Amino acid sequence: MSTPEAGKNGARVLTFGEAIREALAEELRRDPTVFVMGEDVAEAGTAFKVLLGLVDEFGPDRVIDSPISEPGITGLGVGAAMTGMRPVIDIMFGDFITLTMDQMVNQAAKIHYMSGGKLKVPMVLRTTMGATRRSAAQHSQSLHAWFSHVPGLKVVVPSTPYDAKGLLKTAIRDDNPVAFFEDKMMYQLKGEVPEEEYTIPFGVADIKRSGSDITIVATSSMVQVSLAAAEKLAEIGIEAEVVDPRTTFPLDKETIIESAKKTSRAIVVDEGYERYGVTAEIASVIADGAFYYLDAPVKRMGAMDVPIPFSPALEDLTVPTADTVMETAKALCGRV
Amino acid sequence: MAKAAKQTKPKTPAKAAGSPDAEEWLTMYQQMARIRAFEDRVNLLYTSAKMPGLAHLYIGEEAIAVGVCSALNADDYITSTHRGHGHCIAKGAAVDLMFAELLGKAAGYCKGKGGSMHIADQDNGNLGANAIVGGSAGIAVGAGFSAQRRGSGQVAVCFFGEGALGQGLIYETMNLAQLWKLPVIFVCENNMYNEYTHFSETTAGQPIDRAHAFGIHTEELDGQDIRLVHETAVRVVERARRGEGPAFLLCHTYRYHGHHVGDINREYYRSKEEERDWVENRDPIALFADWLLAEKLTDRSVLDGIEAEAKDEVERGAQFALDAPYPDPSEVETNVYA
Numbered sequence: 041m042s043t044p045e046a047g048k049n050g051a052r053v054l055t056f057g058e059a060i061r062e063a064l065a066e067e068l069r070r071d072p073t074v075f076v077m078g079e080d081v082a083e084a085g086t087a088f089k090v091l092l093g094l095v096d097e098f099g100p101d102r103v104i105d106s107p108i109s110e111p112g113i114t115g116l117g118v119g120a121a122m123t124g125m126r127p128v129i130d131i132m133f134g135d136f137i138t139l140t141m142d143q144m145v146n147q148a149a150k151i152h153y154m155s156g157g158k159l160k161v162p163m164v165l166r167t168t169m170g171a172t173r174r175s176a177a178q179h180s181q182s183l184h185a186w187f188s189h190v191p192g193l194k195v196v197v198p199s200t201p202y203d204a205k206g207l208l209k210t211a212i213r214d215d216n217p218v219a220f221f222e223d224k225m226m227y228q229l230k231g232e233v234p235e236e237e238y239t240i241p242f243g244v245a246d247i248k249r250s251g252s253d254i255t256i257v258a259t260s261s262m263v264q265v266s267l268a269a270a271e272k273l274a275e276i277g278i279e280a281e282v283v284d285p286r287t288t289f290p291l292d293k294e295t296i297i298e299s300a301k302k303t304s305r306a307i308v309v310d311e312g313y314e315r316y317g318v319t320a321e322i323a324s325v326i327a328d329g330a331f332y333y334l335d336a337p338v339k340r341m342g343a344m345d346v347p348i349p350f351s352p353a354l355e356d357l358t359v360p361t362a363d364t365v366m367e368t369a370k371a372l373c374g375r376v
Numbered sequence: 377m378a379k380a381a382k383q384t385k386p387k388t389p390a391k392a393a394g395s396p397d398a399e400e401w402l403t404m405y406q407q408m409a410r411i412r413a414f415e416d417r418v419n420l421l422y423t424s425a426k427m428p429g430l431a432h433l434y435i436g437e438e439a440i441a442v443g444v445c446s447a448l449n450a451d452d453y454i455t456s457t458h459r460g461h462g463h464c465i466a467k468g469a470a471v472d473l474m475f476a477e478l479l480g481k482a483a484g485y486c487k488g489k490g491g492s493m494h495i496a497d498q499d500n501g502n503l504g505a506n507a508i509v510g511g512s513a514g515i516a517v518g519a520g521f522s523a524q525r526r527g528s529g530q531v532a533v534c535f536f537g538e539g540a541l542g543q544g545l546i547y548e549t550m551n552l553a554q555l556w557k558l559p560v561i562f563v564c565e566n567n568m569y570n571e572y573t574h575f576s577e578t579t580a581g582q583p584i585d586r587a588h589a590f591g592i593h594t595e596e597l598d599g600q601d602i603r604l605v606h607e608t609a610v611r612v613v614e615r616a617r618r619g620e621g622p623a624f625l626l627c628h629t630y631r632y633h634g635h636h637v638g639d640i641n642r643e644y645y646r647s648k649e650e651e652r653d654w655v656e657n658r659d660p661i662a663l664f665a666d667w668l669l670a671e672k673l674t675d676r677s678v679l680d681g682i683e684a685e686a687k688d689e690v691e692r693g694a695q696f697a698l699d700a701p702y703p704d705p706s707e708v709e710t711n712v713y714a
């Protein structure tokens with residue numbers, strides 16, 4: 041591991057990937073019931089090299105390489121969680137959560153309820169999301185809406201190294217099944233992460249940038265895209281407020297609604313499909329809660345409703361960018 | 377357009393059981409040389425940052441794709457994997473259109489929408505490469521079912537790596553195939569590594585026993601020996617065509633390069649000595665050349681000529697793709713629905 045840099049305020053700087061690794065290391069150290077399991081998570085440190093070195097400290101009994109058996113390891117995670125452990129199951133690409141669906145949706149999500157509260161499933165499914173890596177249709181999807189749809193599951197979509205670390209620690213300590221989505225394009229993103237211990241509660245949105253003219257509610261890497269858009273908007277005198285819900289469930293409706301009431305305009309940006317997606321849910325929250333304060337209909341921006349194409353010439357068109365967010369915001373503010 | 381593989385025409389009777397003649401062996405040699413040249417060029421495109429995405433090279437495993445596909449008719453089906461360029465060429469694809477796909481160009485087999493891990497070439501029976509490990513087993517078994525119900529006499533070959541033995545779908549579909557005597561050949565290419573992990577660390581028992589458990593006709597063979605692969609494939613394909621059901625071929629092989637081109641430092645999961653041993657002593661093309669020469673079926677100059685021609689064809693194909701235009705932006709929204 042490289043020596044950490046110092047940030048502006050002297051705080052330590054880590055990459056998103058390093059923040060994830062540190063959260064896991066701290067929780068593995070703190071709680072002997074925590075273990076990590078997945079394909080090539082040990083010596084290889086995952087396909088993205090995010091867990092590199094973890095096995096050296098915790099050994100192959102706690103950082104466990106598995107066969108290529110997503111339903112199997114997810115199911116194992118459910119059973120281990122029901123019987124006293126806190127598994128962190130690593131599903132390499134978010135596209136492969138499709139294989140885990142029965143275990144997550146019919147098993148993990150319902151066990152607490154079906155057992156009348158007697159059983160619980162404190163497990164974390166860590167996986168990735170995000171396009172523009174030229175990985176084509178089966179390795180580029182952002183499917184966090186699928187889990188967000190299911191009562192019994194919690195869903196985390198961090199946007200910064202700081203949030204990633206604090207939210208992952210909370211996820212591991214939560215007594216419910218939690219799906220944790222990491223945008224693979226953000227693993228190298230740097231940000232301040234204090235040395236001292238902290239956790240971040242679920243269902244508490246973070247205002248990543250304050251502004252008075254328009255609210256941009258964004259998740260995961262779309263927060264970074266929206267912050268870049270906000271800088272461009274500031275140059276033409278539009279002050280955007282960027283609200284990051286951080287978890288799609290539980291969802292901090294209040295912060296989102298208050299921001300929309302304040303600015304009277306809102307865009308929701310998320311990398312999942314627009315159709316029946318996270319943006320639709322949040323837009324309806326805003327429409328419900330801030331209707332009389334809105335000067336314009338809520339705008340939604342997500343991945344185009346197409347399988348993600350391989351060709352760079354096409355792939356780049358499929359997801360929101362700082363430019364498209366800026367243009368949408370400008371139009372919504374009546375500036376063309 | 378690149379020269380297509382010499383395959384028997386659709387609807388002709390299955391290949392005669394007799395051994396291939398010199399010309400047929402040389403065609404197989406040519407196919408192996410084309411795959412190797414193609415993959416070498418992919419490596420170069422990738423390392424010179426001309427190719428986006430990921431490239432999983434088939435170098436070292438050529439005898440399996442060619443040995444099996446040359447036992448098939450042009451209208452027989454295959455399904456392939458993320459390491460699929462070899463299967464695609466062996467089933468008759470043109471290298472220029474493949475390169476175009478790999479570079480995301482409009483002229484590619486899938487208009488640039490699929491890329492390396494998703495090339496499909498329906499005209500040659502290739503139902504597509506698949507980036508979900510084991511993900512094509514259902515498709516292959518469905519194609520075999522359809523061939524049986526249509527009475528077409530076609531067979532379907534499902535190529536997959538030993539890593540796919542971890543996937544439940546493989547077992548559900550093997551059960552279906554044997555239960556209903558479907559004309560499906562499961563070809564397990566055991567190159568020993570699931571990405572960066574030796575298969576013995578992920579696989580309980582013997583892989584071969586898993587097919588045995590369903591009562592499927594099963595053979596284990598040296599995947600570096602094209603003659604063995606081919607002759608075995610001819611036998612099991614004939615069986616399948618006769619309605620005697622599926623087969624499972626466990627082929628032992630090795631990938632020379634990394635899991636993908638970016639996998640450079642491999643010593644933490646496999647040794648340089650092991651790599652050298654396979655490259656120097658078990659290279660499928662060199663072994664085949666030795667045999668062809670020892671049997672006096674050809675001479676060195678002919679083989680050299682075949683290799684030079686393959687490199688030439690590949691170079692032209694790569695240039696074609698490099699010069700080809702990207703798809704029009706409007707393409708992004710076409711083909712979502714049929």
Ligand SMILES: Cc1ncc(C[n+]2csc(CCOP(=O)(O)OP(=O)(O)O)c2C)c(N)n1
Pocket residue numbers: 079108110132136139458459507508509536537538539540567568569570571635
């Ligand atoms: C369902 C699924 N899980 C994980 C992966 C990531 N992955 C891609 S290739 C690979 C290893 C495959 O090994 P094997 O099947 O033996 O094929 P090989 O690469 O050796 O040809 C893995 C784990 C995937 N593509 N699909």
